[in-house]
Amino acid sequence: MTAPLLETRALCKTFGKVQAVRSVDLALPRGRTFGLVGESGSGKSTVARLVLRLIEATSGDIRFGDEDLRRLGGEALRRRRRRMQMIFQDPYGSLNGRMTVGETLVEPQLVHDIGTGGRARRDRARSLLREVGLPDSAMDRFPHEFSGGQRQRIAIARALATDPELIVADEPVSALDVSVQAQILNLLGDMQREHQTTMLFISHDLRVVRYVCDEIAVMYLGEIVERGPRDRVYDRPAHPYTQALLTSAPGSPRKDGKRAKLAGEIPSADAIPTGCAFRSRCPHAFDRCKIEAPRMQDVGGGQTAACHLLDR
Amino acid sequence: MKMTDPETTMPAATASQEVMRAEGLSVALPIDGRMVPVVTDVSFGVSRGEAVALVGESGCGKSMTASAIIGLPPRGAQVTGRLIVNGREVLGLSPRQRRKLCGNEIGFIFQEPMTALHPTLRIGRQMTDTICHNLGLSRRAATERAVEILDTVGIPRPRAILQGYVHQLSGGMRQRVMIALALSCEPSLVIADEPTTALDVTIQAQVLDLMERMRKEFDLGMLFITHDLEVVRDFCDRAVVMYSGDVVERGSAAGVTRAPAHPYTRGLIEAVPGETTDRLVPIPGSVPQIGAWPEGCRFAPRCARADAKCRTHPPLDAENPTAVRCWHPLEEIA
Incomplete structure (x- = not known):
C-alpha cells in the first residue's frame, strides 16, 4: 500500500x-x-x-x-x-454572487498561476463546465440564475479548477x-x-x-x-x-x-x-x-x- | 406485487371519521403583478387515528397546501376549492373564526422549532397563553395542563422547562416542546411539516416514536409533510405525492412506496442510495420553476415514458382513494 x-x-x-x-x-x-x-x-x-x-x-x-x-x-x-479544495453544503453561500460563473472558474487559476493568458483560462473554465454537465452559456451568468443542483455543479467545477x-x-x-x-x-x-x-x-x-x-x-x-x-x-x-x-x-x-x-x-x-x-x-x-x-x-x-x- | 389496500375495501367506514378533507383545493400567489398557481386541484382526506403523508420535493406545493389548511397562507394568496374540518366548511370563514378553529382543532408542528417558538418569551408563557386562549382556562389551570402535556411527551422536570427559554434546549427537546404545544389544545388533527428533517438520526427515531404514541393515545389524524419516502413507508398509512402543484399519485403508503404507479414516484425512490453501490438513477433535469410549469403533464419533460398524449394534462380519479395522474402509469391500479 x-x-x-x-x-x-x-x-x-x-x-x-x-x-x-x-x-x-x-x-x-x-x-x-x-x-x-x-x-x-x-x-x-x-x-x-x-x-x-x-x-x-x-x-x-x-x-x-x-x-x-x-x-x-x-x-x-x-x-x-x-x-486542496473544498466543496461546501450550501452552494449559494460559497459562491460569490457578484462574480459570473466564468470569473468564478478563472479566479482560482489566476490565484494559483495556472494557464497562460485569459483565453487559455477561459477555455479551461468552459471545459470544466462541460465536465460537470453545464453548457458554455453558463459562463456569463451569475450564481443566482441557477438551481441548487446547478450551483453545486459550479462549486465542483471551481474545486477542480486547480487540479x-x-x-x-x-x-x-x-x-x-x-x-x-x-x-x-x-x-x-x-x-x-x-x-x-x-x-x-x-x-x-x-x-x-x-x-x-x-x-x-x-x-x-x-x-x-x-x-x-x-x-x-x-x-x-x-x-x-x-x-x-x-x-x-x-x-x-x-x-x-x-x-x-x-x-x-x-x-x-x-x-x-x-x-x-x-x-x-x-x-x-x-x-x-x-x-x-x-x-x-x-x-x-x-x-x-x-x-x-x-x-x- | 401490489399490497392490498385496506381503504379500497371499506371507504365508507373511514369517511365518517374524517377530520379534514380538501376538495379541489387550489392556491395562487401574486407574483410580479399576476396570480400564479402554486397548488392546483388537490383533494384528499385525513381520518382520526391515521397518518397521511404529503410527499414531494421543494416547490411541489406541499407546505403551501398545509398553510392553506391551517388558514395561514401567505399574504395576498388566493385559496379556492373546499376545505372541510370536522364536518364544517372553513374556506368561507373570517380570519377570526378561522383562528379560533385552527388553535382548537388543528395543531401544527414546524420543522424548525427555533423559528416557530418565541426566542425571548419563557416556554411556560407561550404554552399557557395558547392554552388560556384556546381552552378558556385560568392561568393556573393552564400551567397544570402545560406540565401534564410536557410530561406526556417525555420532557423531564417539566416545571423547570416552563421557566426556561427555547434556546436552552437541544434540538430534540425543542421538537418535543413543539409537539406538546401542538397537542395542548386537544386537536383532532395535527399537521407536521418535516418535523424530523433537522434532527439527528438517533433523535429522529425518538421523535417518530413519540408522534406515533401520541397519534394512538389521542386518536389523532396526522398530516405528515415530508420529502423522505423511508419515513412515509415507516410512519404513514396513506400517501399523497405532489409534483409542481399537482397530486400525481395517491394510495396506501405501502403501495405507493413499494409499487409506485407514477414515473415520478418511482424516480424519487430510485434516486435514493440503497444498500448497493450500483450507479444511481437520477431524475434528469430539475423541478420547473413556479409560474413556468409546462402545459399538459408537468412531469413530462423529465419523463422517459412521455409521448404526444402527455401534452394534455392527465386527470386524477377523484372517486378512488388509490389513483395516479398519468397517461402511462407503471402498473395497472387494482
Missing part, C-alpha cells in the same frame, strides 16, 4: 471549554473516498476545517504527502492550498432534493474516478456515505469510535454507537415496537462523560466504561473500534 495522501495524528481542537476534536488519527489513502460520519456536534466538520488549515489545530500533526502541514506558512501554505489532489466535501448534497442529489452524487463519483482525486466526504447521511465512500470513520463527541472499509463497517459494525446509527434509520427493524435504539441525547461537548464518552447513551455500558476510556483495537479486515465490549 502506498503512503496515505493525508494523515493526522492525535489531532485536537478546543474552543474554550469545548473539546470539539479529541485526538483524531486519520489516514486517507490516495485516490479513494474516505467518509467521516457522525451526528451534529460530533466534530466532523471541525476536522474538515483543521486538515485544510482553515482553522488552526490546538495540537497534533497533519501530514499532507511528505510535508508537515502545520509547519507550513505564508507562500508555502498558499502553494499547497492549490492541491487538486484532495477534495474535502462537507455535506455536499444535504441541501439538495433527492432527485438532484443523485445527479450530484454520480458526478462526484465520476470526477473522483476520472481525476483519481482523494476525497474526504463528510456527511450525516449513512445511505449517502455508503454509496460514495470506500472507507469510513464514525465520530462521536470529537472522537473516532470506529473505522474501516465500507462493507465491513456497514455489515459488521463493532461499536454500539455505529450499530445504533445504522439501525435508527426509518424502516429499520424495531425493538419492542420502537424505532429509537438509543435513549437520551448527545451530551454537550463541554461536559463529556468520563471514561467512554458514549457510555451515557450506551445500552451495554458497564462499570469499566465509567473509569477507563477504551482504546482503538483491531477487529480484523482493516476494521478498528474503541469499545470495552471487544475485550469480553
Whole structure:
C-alpha cells in the first residue's frame, strides 16, 4: 500500500471549554473516498476545517504527502492550498454572487498561476463546465440564475479548477432534493474516478456515505469510535454507537415496537462523560466504561473500534 | 406485487371519521403583478387515528397546501376549492373564526422549532397563553395542563422547562416542546411539516416514536409533510405525492412506496442510495420553476415514458382513494 495522501495524528481542537476534536488519527489513502460520519456536534466538520488549515489545530500533526502541514506558512501554505479544495453544503453561500460563473472558474487559476493568458483560462473554465454537465452559456451568468443542483455543479467545477489532489466535501448534497442529489452524487463519483482525486466526504447521511465512500470513520463527541472499509463497517459494525446509527434509520427493524435504539441525547461537548464518552447513551455500558476510556483495537479486515465490549 | 389496500375495501367506514378533507383545493400567489398557481386541484382526506403523508420535493406545493389548511397562507394568496374540518366548511370563514378553529382543532408542528417558538418569551408563557386562549382556562389551570402535556411527551422536570427559554434546549427537546404545544389544545388533527428533517438520526427515531404514541393515545389524524419516502413507508398509512402543484399519485403508503404507479414516484425512490453501490438513477433535469410549469403533464419533460398524449394534462380519479395522474402509469391500479 502506498503512503496515505493525508494523515493526522492525535489531532485536537478546543474552543474554550469545548473539546470539539479529541485526538483524531486519520489516514486517507490516495485516490479513494474516505467518509467521516457522525451526528451534529460530533466534530466532523471541525476536522474538515483543521486538515485544510482553515482553522488552526490546538495540537497534533497533519501530514499532507511528505510535508508537515502545520509547519507550513505564508507562500508555502498558499502553494499547497492549490492541491486542496473544498466543496461546501450550501452552494449559494460559497459562491460569490457578484462574480459570473466564468470569473468564478478563472479566479482560482489566476490565484494559483495556472494557464497562460485569459483565453487559455477561459477555455479551461468552459471545459470544466462541460465536465460537470453545464453548457458554455453558463459562463456569463451569475450564481443566482441557477438551481441548487446547478450551483453545486459550479462549486465542483471551481474545486477542480486547480487540479487538486484532495477534495474535502462537507455535506455536499444535504441541501439538495433527492432527485438532484443523485445527479450530484454520480458526478462526484465520476470526477473522483476520472481525476483519481482523494476525497474526504463528510456527511450525516449513512445511505449517502455508503454509496460514495470506500472507507469510513464514525465520530462521536470529537472522537473516532470506529473505522474501516465500507462493507465491513456497514455489515459488521463493532461499536454500539455505529450499530445504533445504522439501525435508527426509518424502516429499520424495531425493538419492542420502537424505532429509537438509543435513549437520551448527545451530551454537550463541554461536559463529556468520563471514561467512554458514549457510555451515557450506551445500552451495554458497564462499570469499566465509567473509569477507563477504551482504546482503538483491531477487529480484523482493516476494521478498528474503541469499545470495552471487544475485550469480553 | 401490489399490497392490498385496506381503504379500497371499506371507504365508507373511514369517511365518517374524517377530520379534514380538501376538495379541489387550489392556491395562487401574486407574483410580479399576476396570480400564479402554486397548488392546483388537490383533494384528499385525513381520518382520526391515521397518518397521511404529503410527499414531494421543494416547490411541489406541499407546505403551501398545509398553510392553506391551517388558514395561514401567505399574504395576498388566493385559496379556492373546499376545505372541510370536522364536518364544517372553513374556506368561507373570517380570519377570526378561522383562528379560533385552527388553535382548537388543528395543531401544527414546524420543522424548525427555533423559528416557530418565541426566542425571548419563557416556554411556560407561550404554552399557557395558547392554552388560556384556546381552552378558556385560568392561568393556573393552564400551567397544570402545560406540565401534564410536557410530561406526556417525555420532557423531564417539566416545571423547570416552563421557566426556561427555547434556546436552552437541544434540538430534540425543542421538537418535543413543539409537539406538546401542538397537542395542548386537544386537536383532532395535527399537521407536521418535516418535523424530523433537522434532527439527528438517533433523535429522529425518538421523535417518530413519540408522534406515533401520541397519534394512538389521542386518536389523532396526522398530516405528515415530508420529502423522505423511508419515513412515509415507516410512519404513514396513506400517501399523497405532489409534483409542481399537482397530486400525481395517491394510495396506501405501502403501495405507493413499494409499487409506485407514477414515473415520478418511482424516480424519487430510485434516486435514493440503497444498500448497493450500483450507479444511481437520477431524475434528469430539475423541478420547473413556479409560474413556468409546462402545459399538459408537468412531469413530462423529465419523463422517459412521455409521448404526444402527455401534452394534455392527465386527470386524477377523484372517486378512488388509490389513483395516479398519468397517461402511462407503471402498473395497472387494482
